[in-house]
Each structure stands twice: as structure tokens, then as C-alpha cells.
Amino acid sequence: MNGMFSDNKKPRTMNELGGQPNRIEKNTKIKGEITSEADFRIDGKLDGNVKTSGKVVIGKDGYIHGKVECVNADVEGSFNGELLVSDLLSLKSTAVIEGTVVVSKLSIEPGATFNASCSMKGKGGSASSSAQASSSGSSLGSSNASSSSGASDSSSYKSSVRSTSNESSKAS
Numbered sequence: 001m002n003g004m005f006s007d008n009k010k011p012r013t014m015n016e017l018g019g020q021p022n023r024i025e026k027n028t029k030i031k032g033e034i035t036s037e038a039d040f041r042i043d044g045k046l047d048g049n050v051k052t053s054g055k056v057v058i059g060k061d062g063y064i065h066g067k068v069e070c071v072n073a074d075v076e077g078s079f080n081g082e083l084l085v086s087d088l089l090s091l092k093s094t095a096v097i098e099g100t101v102v103v104s105k106l107s108i109e110p111g112a113t114f115n116a117s118c119s120m121k122g123k124g125g126s127a128s129s130s131a132q133a134s135s136s137g138s139s140l141g142s143s144n145a146s147s148s149s150g151a152s153d154s155s156s157y158k159s160s161v162r163s164t165s166n167e168s169s170k171a172s
Contacts, residue, residue: 020038021054022038024062028043028045029044035052041056042059043060043061045062051069055073058079076094082099083097083103091107094111099116106118106120
């Protein structure tokens with residue numbers, strides 16, 4: 001019995017620290033700017049911006065059009081705009097994302113629609129490359145692969161030249 005009470009207390013104190021989570025219900029439409037310290041769950045429609053030091057959850061029927069800045073985000077519904085997630089963005093299989101995404105960590109379930117340019121912030125630096133750049137980078141990578149194999153051929157050629165030059169210097 002005692003263990004049960006201590007378990008019940010933990011989530012409550014965490015809730016008090018971060019404030020009550022905010023909910024925008026299914027048949028609610030909001031236009032405007034939201035700034036909050038607490039977590040946010042959107043099951044309705046939001047046309048505007050959200051800035052929170054917590055987590056944003058877009059439910060299955062939820063839709064946001066605008067700019068969202070948060071620490072973590074779980075998306076089951078639709079998003080169109082600019083999404084800035086300082087830690088983990090988790091896209092469920094029902095998610096539809098369009099626009100620009102800047103994220104540290106990304107988790108995408110199979111089935112999610114992700115049509116956004118995405119840049120990832122590494123642990124050290126700021127995000128600079130977009131998904132388009134990285135896709136062109138991969139095609140560069142394949143052309144580099146052929147040139148790098150050429151480079152390795154030339155280096156192996158150089159080493160064989162070196163070894164022959166070494167032998168000739170030994171011989172003389």
C-alpha cells in the first residue's frame with residue numbers, strides 16, 4: 001500500500017513543476033500565438049505559433065499550421081509550417097508533416113508522411129544542412145566513391161613506386 005502512494009505522488013509533483021498540461025480539444029479552433037512553460041496537446045486546429053519549454057503533442061485529429069518551438073514533440077496528426085524541436089521529434093504512423101523541421105533527434109514510424117526539409121543539430125554545432133542538401137550530398141557521395149576508389153588506386157600505385165624506389169636505393 002505504501003509503495004502505491006509514493007508512486008502516485010511522483011507524477012503529481014512533476015505536473016506541479018511544469019504546470020498542468022494544456023489541451024485544445026477536438027472541435028476547437030484557435031488562431032494566434034501560444035507561449036507556455038507546460039506541455040501542450042492539440043486535438044483541434046491551431047493556426048498560429050506555439051512556444052513551450054515542454055512537449056507538444058499533436059493528436060490524431062490535431063492540425064497545426066504555423067511555427068512550433070518546443071523541447072520534444074509527438075505527432076500523430078498533421079503539421080504544416082516550421083517545427084523547431086530542441087530534443088526529440090517523434091512521428092507516429094498517422095503523422096503528416098510539411099514544411100521545415102529543425103531537430104536534434106528524429107524518430108519516424110513506418111507509414112508517416114514526412115515532406116519537409118529537415119536539418120539536424122549535432123551535439124556540438126548548429127544545424128546548417130537541409131534534407132535537400134544531404135540528398136544531393138549522397139549523390140555527391142556516390143560520385144566521390146568512384147573518385148575515391150581512383151584515389152586509392154593512385155595511392156596504391158604510389159606505394160608500389162615507393163617500394164621500387166626503396167629497392168633501387170638499397171641496390172645502389
